[in-house]
Amino acid sequence: MDNLMVLAGDPAAWAALGTLIAMEVILGIDNLLFISILTNKLPEHQRARARMIGIGAALGLRLVLLSLVFVIVQLTEPVVTLFGQGFSWRDIILIAGGLFLVWKATKEIHHNVDPHPGPDMFGDKGGAGSIGYAAAIGQILVLDLVFSVDSIITAVGMTEHVEIMVIAVLVTVIVMLVAANPLGNFISQNPTVVMLALSFLLMIGMTLIAEGFGVKVPKGYIYAAMAFSAAVEALNMMSRRARTRQTEGEERMPIQR
Template identity: 65%
Template sequence: MDSLLQLAADPAVWAALVTLVVMEVVLGIDNLVFISILSNKLPEHQRQSARRIGLSLALIMRIALLFSIAWLVGLTKPVFDLGFHGAVGAHGEPTFDTAFSWRDLILIAGGLFLLWKATKEIHHSVDPAPTGDVMDTSKAVISNFGSAIFQIIMLDLVFSIDSILTAVGMTDHVPVMIVAVVIAVAVMFLAADPLANFINNNPTVVMLALGFLLMIGLVLIADGFGVHVPKGYIYAAMAFSALVEGLNMWSRANHAKKAKQAADGEAKGD
């Protein structure tokens, strides 16, 4: 208890907490977009439950990993080396690592999964199944809910490991990391339903979100191969794309409003 009070009285700890909360929220955007897209594929009465289960599992995984820091740090140690080097940089250094750790393998697997899932969803959006296809709805509902939860768990694991390893590099105080994770997941809980509903109600945003998942998948794979893309570039690109899409939505809304006013004017003239 005394140690916790000492932490609470240290301004540096509060600064680290604020920084960690912001970082965890930003890193959680990827996870939240994926959960939103998956949950929106379910029947409407199951969507909120899937999102809450997914975020609850994300919180549990992050806290469990925080209490297993020694094991988690061990995941960064190389487990095998391919023993060759590809192209070299300007100073003669290899452009990618040939020694792979468990963390690298998990990131590569998670990135490949995101690429597969996003590509599959894009294909479904571009070329949907014929409406005449007959399907057993009851079985599909159960299978889809279980499949959605399983996929959420897999991506939660990838994002949790990446998030906690970043947090470990910023502070040595586990209680501070736990508080930051709890606050960040609470923010994600509040944002989950509005974000999912917004994505569901705007089809063009769905395609944009899937594009984000493709980009995130490629970044995870690159990170697994030792090519570290600064996260700031990724989120700046996502923010710029979202801004452009927002302007497009604003433009479409104005055109629709003017068209409605013109139609109302013609109706009154008649």
């Protein structure tokens, strides 16, 4: 408590907290997109609960990793060397998570394009209500772990105060809880947004793989591209709604003789 009071009077601590919250919220968008797309494949009465479990697990994993922050720091030390390049546990986790995300996004795109896709290894046949509840939670937990490790290592690199990290994580999870159902419902009601979100996940997966191999991809470029694509899709949605209203208005007009 005394340490919190000291930090509360330190402007540098407030600046670090604000920056870390912004970074954690941005990183949380990736996690939330995956949770929203995956839970939309469940029966409607299970979706909200699955989202809460997924986000709750993300919070639990982040807090556990924060309590083991001294171990997390060591995850950046090389443990294996291949073709002259050292790979740490963080690199291995990022590569594995990126490959899983690329595979999952590609599979979901295939499900959206092919009207009669076959089941995958998780029993997912595509479409709403097509995936088992346990399978959905299991896949969410896998990506929660990947995003949590990346999130905590980012936090460790920005501040040395665990209290600030905990506050930033709690604020991020609250934002995710508030946004989970509206985002999930919005994606479910707009099929074109589903494809856009899947392309985002594909890009994020490739970014994780690149970072695992030591290629630093500026996150600003990634999220700027995502924001631009989302803005274009918003304009397309507005255009479609305007055309729909115009068509409906013409249909209601009496025929002039």
